[in-house]
Amino acid sequence: MFMREALFADRTEAGRRLAERLLRFKSERPVVLALPRGGVPVGFEVARILDAPLDLVLVRKIGAPFQPELALGAVVDGGRAETVLNEELIRECQIPESWVAEESARQLEEIERRRRLYLAGRTRAPLEGQTAIVVDDGIATGATMEAALHATRRANPKRLVLAVPVAPPDTVERLRSQVDEVVCLAAPRLFGAIGAFYEDFRQVSDEEVVDLLRRATSSEEEPAATPAS
Numbered sequence: 355m356f357m358r359e360a361l362f363a364d365r366t367e368a369g370r371r372l373a374e375r376l377l378r379f380k381s382e383r384p385v386v387l388a389l390p391r392g393g394v395p396v397g398f399e400v401a402r403i404l405d406a407p408l409d410l411v412l413v414r415k416i417g418a419p420f421q422p423e424l425a426l427g428a429v430v431d432g433g434r435a436e437t438v439l440n441e442e443l444i445r446e447c448q449i450p451e452s453w454v455a456e457e458s459a460r461q462l463e464e465i466e467r468r469r470r471l472y473l474a475g476r477t478r479a480p481l482e483g484q485t486a487i488v489v490d491d492g493i494a495t496g497a498t499m500e501a502a503l504h505a506t507r508r509a510n511p512k513r514l515v516l517a518v519p520v521a522p523p524d525t526v527e528r529l530r531s532q533v534d535e536v537v538c539l540a541a542p543r544l545f546g547a548i549g550a551f552y553e554d555f556r557q558v559s560d561e562e563v564v565d566l567l568r569r570a571t572s573s574e575e576e577p578a579a580t581p582a583s
Contacts (some may be wrong), residue, residue: 394517435465482535483512486513488514492551
């Protein structure tokens with residue numbers, strides 16, 4: 355059996371390494387947008403090092419009934435709800451339209467729960483005319499990220515950057531046309547699960563997301579140190 359060597363110790367290390375590749379955007383005073391939950395520890399490090407505000411893109415994958423990790427599409431809330439579907443995959447898997455509609459509604463309910471929990475009382479970072487950097491801990495099929503990029507683009511940023519530690523090369527190329535720039539640390543052809551590229555890929559809790567958002571906006575947070583080149 356093929357054993358893949360991990361590329362990152364954990365999401366914190368991945369975020370720091372990703373931030374090194376994004377330092378050239380620091381002078382543009384960008385906004386970092388993380389996909390919860392796994393993208394938030396990565397985005398936190400990027401925002402800390404770039405001295406940028408950290409915000410969220412609330413998006414949920416629509417998984418196949420027989421394999422939840424297989425993304426048939428995603429729902430995203432960026433001011434108004436939007437659903438992005440992989441119609442070809444849905445036809446190939448013979449998934450009934452009624453099931454897709456029901457699962458979409460269920461995921462929108464989860465987005466609303468997360469909005470109340472994560473963003474209660476928070477002032478959202480304005481994106482119009484800004485450089486927006488959308489961050490996750492990795493991309494597999496790209497359905498979730500595609501929905502997140504659609505929602506972010508609707509906010510009229512000056513520049514839209516996709517930044518991830520790892521993703522398959524075909525997914526990177528497909529998403530490249532939807533952004534102004536892609537920063538991806540590794541694009542291995544033999545992919546599989548995102549977690550295989552991390553030594554520690556434990557699930558991120560709601561409490562961790564809330565804590566990282568609090569720390570990102572806290573006036574007591576120490577100034578970011580610029581990584582050595």
